[in-house]
Every structure is written in structure tokens, then in C-alpha cells.
Amino acid sequence: MSYLQSTGEYFLMIKGVFGRMTKRSVLTNLVFKEIDDLIIGSLGIVSFISFFIGGVVAIQTALNLNNPLIPRTLIAFAARQSVILEFAPTFISIIMAGKVGSYITSSIGTMRVTQQIDALEVMGINSLNYLVLPKIIAMLTYPFVIAISMFLGIFGAYSAGVLGGFVSSQDFIRGLQEDFIAFHLVYAFVKTFLFALLLATIPSYHGYYMKGGALEVGQASTTSFVWTSVVIIITNYIVTQLLLS
Amino acid sequence: MIEVQDIRKSFDGEEILKGISTVFPKGQTNLIIGQSGAGKTVFLKCLLGLFRPDTGKILYDGEPYSSFSDEEQRELRRQMGMVFQGGALFDSMTVEENVMFPLRMFTKQSRPTMMKRVKEVLDRVNLAEGQHKKYPVEISGGMQKRVAIARAIVNRPKYLFCDEPNSGLDPQTATVIDNLILEITREYDITTVINTHDMNSVLEIGEKIVFLQNGRLEWEGDKKVIFKTENEAVTEFVYSSDLFRKVRKAQLQGL
Structure with a gap:
């Protein structure tokens, strides 16, 4: 019952976000600030993880190719498919649920605890629009x-594969181009777009409607991470079923 | 002037406000006092429009809030200034930006005009210029309250609400903040409502006092009569501290 109530509250929050709009000049500044905090601030960790996971995928594929009849180009093919289809959109989104999601929940939650959201409401500002829409x-x-x-994941695979002596540069490039289906990129970016909306709204919901003090802010961040991850995984399954099956 | 007519408010079936009626006159400091759990904060939030009463009316200068359209309600909110218990300053903004925030949101003034007004109100609350570029976490609790007051009055409100403005302050700073609120109320000729349980505030600025108990209006008066009242609940609240008990004893003995 409480899940249903929370789901209803979540959709009402979404409706509230698109209610009374914040002054455009203020909103523009907020959007740039959020891009800096949420997107630019995440590039470092995303690049690091992508590069090395791409490398690991290439090494593991190479070490499992015992049959000499299987071409070495498969290393690049496997790296490309796993990075584009799953690793970059889904795995990185789960990591972002931890990094960006916790940041959103704790920052909005702290504003709730310290009555900053009440201050916005008293001034006649739509606090949902002011806080969530820029995100x-x-x-x-x-x-x-x-x-x-995606680029760094494949580059990581190339570096590990070629520098590790598992595959030649030419074979890797050939494998990368083998049986390429452009729709896979469309599929990856469609789900990335949906994950982006989930990453902005689910943590905002947990922060905005939290009750209590500092301890509850921490609990809300954890809950937010768990629920964002769960919803991302379920959405991933549904989108895959709809677009690829 | 704010007039409250028989307002009631319940949460999860529990009635918090049980039919409160009173008037908060303009140009005075009106205090809502009472023990914790008496319903003071809920009452204040009803006055602010953050909670909608289940029944009853709140009239702002004779106009009932419930009859206002959404736009009129927002307009009324813009005429309200609020000083929250912890200041509720925006962490990510400097002192100046905090005070400028209502101007940025609701006016089309140029930046130099806004800065001039910000400086004017920060000077009015006696905040030294060296503090203007600092973030809220870098200034003391007393200074945060001054900034909160400056932010509340920067848009020249008609109504000023303060929730426990002295909590967490030393007695000397608390008196300074009390007097600042009193001066601003007179200077801007506004309706000020303060939620407090600080007896020093009652003595300093209690031009009208409303005493709440268990969600009911138990007593109303001013600082001159509160020490003479025979109302048991009020005397129990007022004389809960040793100092005030001694004052009472001396009064009764005619000293």
C-alpha cells in the first residue's frame, strides 16, 4: 500500500515540477549550475571506470578464446557490443544513481531539514519547479x-587488447566494424534518456518528501540509491524487451 | 492586520488547532507563546498559508485567504516576510545573494538597484560590510538571524512572521534581535507575528501576547498584564523559571 502511495506521490511531484515556472533568468543559471554539479562533476569517475572496464572486457574475452578457429576480431566485437548495449548505458547509470542520486537526495533533503524549502514556499516560489526542473x-x-x-570503454578495450598483445590493431578495428547495427546505438540512447529522467526525479522525490533530521537525510540517500537502481534495472528490461526482442 | 476566525486543523485524525480566534493588529509585535506541542508552529504555518485550515477563516487586512485566486495567494505570499528558527538561509548563496534572492525572483530591478537595496537592509540590521560576501556557514548564529531578517524585509513586506527568532542565541544577542524586530515593525508599519517560548522576548516586545495550550487559545493580553493574570496555565508557563518565580513572589509581597 505504501509503495502505491509513494508511486502516486512521485507522479504528483512530477506534475508539480511542471507547475508554476521559476523566472527564466534564474532558471537558466540554475540549469548551468546543475550541469556543472551533476554532469561535469561526474565525467572523471565515468571516464576512469569506462576505460578500465573496457580493458577488462577485452582481456577476459581474449583469455576465453581458446579455439584457434574463432577469429581474434571477436575481442573487439564483444567489447563493442557489451559496452554499447549494456555497460555504458546501464552500468554507468547504476554508478550515477550512487554518485548523482545521493547528491541530489542529500542536497534537497538538507534543504527540507533546514527549512530552506519552506522558505521558498513562503516566498510564493514553486519549490519543486525551482529545485527539480533544473536537474x-x-x-x-x-x-x-x-x-x-562508450568511446572510452572501447578505447580501453583497444589499449588492453593491443598493448597486452591479445589482438593486432588491424584486427581490433575490423572487429569493431563487424556486423555493426546502428539501431543498437538508438536503443542505447533511448534507454539512456529514460535513465536520465529517473536519475533526476527519483532521488529528488526521496529528498523532497523526507521527514526528520540529519540521520534521515542519510537514510533517504541510501533508499534513493536502492530505488533508483531497481527502477533502472526494471526499465532496462522493459526497454530491451520492447526494442530488441 | 490579520484576523483569525475559529480555525481548526487536524493531522491523521488528531486535532492540533481546536478553534482559534484572535486579531493581530498592524504596527505591533504580536507574540504567540505556549509550551512545546501547544500548536504554535502549526498555527504560524496556517497564518503563512503553508497549511490550509480545515475550517475557519484567516483575513489579511479584511480579505479572507480562502477567497483569493491562486495568483492573489502568490501575491499575498510575496507581501510576507518570514524569519525561520534556524534562519533557513540558502547554503549555496552568499549573505548578499541570500538577501537579494526575493528581489531577483520577483522584481525586474537592475543589479545595481538591487545591490543598493541589499546594502540598505543589511546596514539596517547592523551587519558589518565585511560579512556581506561570506556564506551562511561562515557567520555566527546571531548574524544569520540578522541576514534572515534582512531577507524577510528586503521586499518591503506587509506581514512579518518569525518562528523562534531567538533560539540558539545568547541572551544579549537575543535582546538585540528582539529590539531589531520591534524597531522594524514600527519603522515599516507592518503586522509582525512572532512564535516564541522565550520569556525575555515576552518582556521585551510583547505588545500583544496570545497564549496557546493544547491547540486552544487559553489567554491573550500584553506584557503589562501577563504577570498579573490569574490564569493558571499562563502563570505556570510564565513562572516556570526560578527568576520569574522570584519576581512573582516579590510582586505578591508588594516589594
Whole structure:
């Protein structure tokens, strides 16, 4: 019952976000600030993880190719498919649920605890629009992060494969181009877009409606991470079923 | 002037406000006092429009809030200034930006005009210029309260609400803040409502006092009569400290 209530509250929050609008000049500044905090601030960790996971995928694939009849180009093929289809959009989004999601929940939750949200409401400002909409708009640039992750993941695979002596540079490039289906990129970015909306709104919901003090802010951050991850995984399954099956 | 007519408010079936009626006159400091759990904060939030009463009316200068359209309600909110218990300053903004915030949101003034007004109100609350560029966490609790007052009055409100403005302050700073609120109330000729349980505030600025108990208005008067009242609940609240018990004893003995 409480899940149903929370789901209803979540959708009412979304409706509230698009209610009375904040002054455009103020909103623009907030959006740029959020892009800096949520997107630019995440590039470092995303790049680091993407590069090394790409490398690990290449090494593991190479070490499992015992049959000499299987071409070495498969290393690049496997790295490309796993990075584009799953690793970059989904795995990175789970990591972002921890990094960006916790940040959103704790910052909005702290504003709730310290009555800053009440202060906005008293002034006649739509606090949902002021706090959540800039985050949603900022997260629309999230596909760029995933594009960078895809590139670095494949580059990591190339570096590990070629420098580790598992595959030649030519074979890797050939494998990368083998059986390429452009729709897979469309699929990856469609789900990235949906994950971006989830990453902005679910943590905002947990922060905005939290009750209590500092301890509850911490609990809300944890709950937010768990629920964002769960919803991302379920959405991933549904989108995959709809677009690829 | 704010007039409250028989307001009631319940949460989860529990009635918190049980039919409160009173008037808060303009140009005076009106205090809401009472023990913790008496319903003071809920009452204040009803006055602010953050909670909608289940029944009853709140009239702002004769106009009932419930009859206002959404736009009129927002307009009324813009005529309200609020000083929260902890200041509720925005952490990510400097002192100046905090005070400028209502101007940025609701006016089309140029930046130099806004800065001039910000400086004017920060000077009015006696905040030294060296503090203007600091963030809220870098200034003391007393200074945060001054900034909160400056932010509340920067848009020249008609109504000023303060929730426990002295909590967490030393007695000397608390007196300074009390007097500042009193001076601003007179200077701007506004309706000020203060939620407090600080007896020093009652003595300093209690031009009208409303005593709440268990969600009911138990007593109303001013600082001159509160020490003479025979109302048991009020005397129990007022003389809960040793100092005030001694004052009472001396009064009764005619000293």
C-alpha cells in the first residue's frame, strides 16, 4: 500500500515540477549550475571506470578464446557490443544513481531539514519547479556522458587488447566494424534518456518528501540509491524487451 | 492586520488547532507563546498559508485567504516576510545573494538597484560590510538571524512572521534581535507575528501576547498584564523559571 502511495506521490511531484515556472533568468543559471554539479562533476569517475572496464572486457574475452578457429576480431566485437548495449548505458547509470542520486537526495533533503524549502514556499516560489526542473534539464545532457563512456570503454578495450598483445590493431578495428547495427546505438540512447529522467526525479522525490533530521537525510540517500537502481534495472528490461526482442 | 476566525486543523485524525480566534493588529509585535506541542508552529504555518485550515477563516487586512485566486495567494505570499528558527538561509548563496534572492525572483530591478537595496537592509540590521560576501556557514548564529531578517524585509513586506527568532542565541544577542524586530515593525508599519517560548522576548516586545495550550487559545493580553493574570496555565508557563518565580513572589509581597 505504501509503495502505491509513494508511486502516486512521485507522479504528483512530477506534475508539480511542471507547475508554476521559476523566472527564466534564474532558471537558466540554475540549469548551468546543475550541469556543472551533476554532469561535469561526474565525467572523471565515468571516464576512469569506462576505460578500465573496457580493458577488462577485452582481456577476459581474449583469455576465453581458446579455439584457434574463432577469429581474434571477436575481442573487439564483444567489447563493442557489451559496452554499447549494456555497460555504458546501464552500468554507468547504476554508478550515477550512487554518485548523482545521493547528491541530489542529500542536497534537497538538507534543504527540507533546514527549512530552506519552506522558505521558498513562503516566498510564493514553486519549490519543486525551482529545485527539480533544473536537474531534469541538466540531466538531458547525460547522453553525452554515456557517449564519452562508450568511446572510452572501447578505447580501453583497444589499449588492453593491443598493448597486452591479445589482438593486432588491424584486427581490433575490423572487429569493431563487424556486423555493426546502428539501431543498437538508438536503443542505447533511448534507454539512456529514460535513465536520465529517473536519475533526476527519483532521488529528488526521496529528498523532497523526507521527514526528520540529519540521520534521515542519510537514510533517504541510501533508499534513493536502492530505488533508483531497481527502477533502472526494471526499465532496462522493459526497454530491451520492447526494442530488441 | 490579520484576523483569525475559529480555525481548526487536524493531522491523521488528531486535532492540533481546536478553534482559534484572535486579531493581530498592524504596527505591533504580536507574540504567540505556549509550551512545546501547544500548536504554535502549526498555527504560524496556517497564518503563512503553508497549511490550509480545515475550517475557519484567516483575513489579511479584511480579505479572507480562502477567497483569493491562486495568483492573489502568490501575491499575498510575496507581501510576507518570514524569519525561520534556524534562519533557513540558502547554503549555496552568499549573505548578499541570500538577501537579494526575493528581489531577483520577483522584481525586474537592475543589479545595481538591487545591490543598493541589499546594502540598505543589511546596514539596517547592523551587519558589518565585511560579512556581506561570506556564506551562511561562515557567520555566527546571531548574524544569520540578522541576514534572515534582512531577507524577510528586503521586499518591503506587509506581514512579518518569525518562528523562534531567538533560539540558539545568547541572551544579549537575543535582546538585540528582539529590539531589531520591534524597531522594524514600527519603522515599516507592518503586522509582525512572532512564535516564541522565550520569556525575555515576552518582556521585551510583547505588545500583544496570545497564549496557546493544547491547540486552544487559553489567554491573550500584553506584557503589562501577563504577570498579573490569574490564569493558571499562563502563570505556570510564565513562572516556570526560578527568576520569574522570584519576581512573582516579590510582586505578591508588594516589594
